[in-house]
Every structure is written in C-alpha cells, then in structure tokens.
Amino acid sequence: MQTAEAPARDESLVWRTARIPVKHWGQGVENLDRTHPDVRQAVEDFVATWTRRYVPMDATMAELPEDRSLVGKGLLLFGNPGTGKTTTAAAVLTTIRRQYGGVIFFVPFADYVQALIDHRNWRDLYQATGDEMARERFQMLQKMLDKVLSCPLIVLDDLGKEHHTSSGFAADVFDALIRGRHRNARPTILTSNNKPGDWDKTYNASMQSFLTEACEVIPMTGRDHRRAA
Numbered sequence: 001m002q003t004a005e006a007p008a009r010d011e012s013l014v015w016r017t018a019r020i021p022v023k024h025w026g027q028g029v030e031n032l033d034r035t036h037p038d039v040r041q042a043v044e045d046f047v048a049t050w051t052r053r054y055v056p057m058d059a060t061m062a063e064l065p066e067d068r069s070l071v072g073k074g075l076l077l078f079g080n081p082g083t084g085k086t087t088t089a090a091a092v093l094t095t096i097r098r099q100y101g102g103v104i105f106f107v108p109f110a111d112y113v114q115a116l117i118d119h120r121n122w123r124d125l126y127q128a129t130g131d132e133m134a135r136e137r138f139q140m141l142q143k144m145l146d147k148v149l150s151c152p153l154i155v156l157d158d159l160g161k162e163h164h165t166s167s168g169f170a171a172d173v174f175d176a177l178i179r180g181r182h183r184n185a186r187p188t189i190l191t192s193n194n195k196p197g198d199w200d201k202t203y204n205a206s207m208q209s210f211l212t213e214a215c216e217v218i219p220m221t222g223r224d225h226r227r228a229a
C-alpha cells in the first residue's frame with residue numbers, strides 16, 4: 001500500500017555535500033561524550049549564541065543583534081593530536097545545521113590551499129588555450145572557494161599542517177579568508193596543533209592578535225583518545 005507522505009529525505013546528502021568526514025556524519029554536540037566539561041560548555045554556548053554570531057547577508061538594521069561583541073566570532077580548538085579537535089568541530093557544524101539550517105562546509109586547510117593553487121593553474125591554462133576541461137575545472141573550484149569564503153559556518157581543519165612555501169602563500173590565504181569571513185559576520189571554526197602563542201611563527205604577528213578577536217580560544221587537553229582503551 002502506498003502512503004501519501006513522501007519519504008523523509010536522507011540526511012546523508014547534507015553531510016556529504018558539506019564534506020564532513022564520514023565517521024562524524026550525524027554526530028552532534030549531544031554525542032560528545034568523554035569531552036572535558038569546559039569544552040562541552042564552550043561548544044554548547046557557541047550553539048546557543050549562534051544568532052548573535054552569524055548575520056545573514058540581507059539582514060536589516062532591526063535584525064542586527066543589540067550586543068555585537070560576538071558578531072563573526074568563531075572557535076579555535078587547539079591541542080595535541082588525538083584530543084578530539086576534529087570530532088568536536090564536526091559536531092558543532094552538525095548541530096548548527098540541524099538547529100538553524102543554512103550551508104555548512106568542512107575543509108582541511110591544506111586542501112583549501114591546494115584548491116587555490118589548482119584554481120589559478122586551471123584558469124591560466126584556460127585563458128592561454130581556451131581548453132574546455134580547464135574551464136570546467138576552474139569553475140568547479142571557483143564554486144567551492146566561494147562557498148568557503150561566504151557560507152554561514154565552516155570548519156578549517158588542521159591549520160599549520162599545510163605546506164609552507166617561501167612566498168608565504170598559505171599565510172596570505174589564511175589571513176584573507178579569516179578576515180573576510182569575520183568582516184562579513186561568518187564565524188569560522190579552526191582546529192590546530194599549534195599553541196596560539198606560536199601563531200606568529202606559522203603565520204604572522206598581526207594574524208596572531210586578530211585570531212583572538214575572531215575566535216574564542218579553546219584548549220583541548222587530556223589524553224590522546226586514539227590511544228585510550
């Protein structure tokens with residue numbers, strides 16, 4: 001017998017499109033067991049204050065939050081490998097999507113840097129030769145890069161693991177992305193093994209000070225979950 005109701009749309013499409021690592025699909029902040037209470041509190045606060053952090057492009061003056069201290073403000077999760085940074089970041093992304101909707105995106109920072117390089121190369125090739133495949137590739141990458149810059153919430157995973165060229169390309173890219181998103185009231189969740197005090201070595205001193213303005217810094221302490229029995 002046929003039912004009148006359409007089958008519920010499978011959620012996997014949402015998490016696949018957002019490029020969330022498969023092991024974290026559908027796991028929200030309520031699934032963060034064995035997380036330090038301070039971290040749990042910080043991520044729950046982040047979710048609860050979302051409408052004061054993210055301001056839609058078409059917001060009117062009346063829709064702006066009265067208290068603007070959190071506008072564009074994200075999270076910086078830092079700690080040793082295996083302390084649950086990626087798990088926690090993916091969980092926040094998942095919960096924000098479920099509670100508030102909107103486009104979300106998960107991207108390893110190294111992949112983002114590589115996508116920028118590929119985008120430039122395919123575009124140059126297209127401009128030089130008019131090759132159709134080059135055009136398709138650069139337009140596809142263009143869409144992805146636009147999404148990272150403008151969607152309401154992204155996770156930039158594993159900052160500092162990208163390959164650093166002498167030109168400081170990664171540093172410039174990071175600077176432009178974080179500042180651009182913050183300026184447009186799009187919070188960013190960053191994860192890194194680097195201590196915030198060491199950011200001036202990886203990137204630069206002005207970035208270090210800006211980061212603490214653009215993000216709440218959350219130390220991930222405790223033992224390596226990968227090794228915990």
Ligand SMILES: Nc1ncnc2c1ncn2[C@@H]1O[C@H](COP(=O)(O)OP(=O)(O)O)[C@@H](O)[C@H]1O
Nearest residue numbers: 032033034035081082083084085086087225226
């Ligand atoms: N709160 C948690 N409770 C139990 N296991 C966890 C928790 N957070 C992470 N894990 C597990 O520990 C391992 C490492 O977590 P991950 O988030 O990848 O760490 P990191 O990104 O800091 O290296 C994974 O297998 C993950 O499933």
Ligand SMILES: [Mg+2]
Nearest residue numbers: 085086087158
């Ligand atoms: Mg990780």
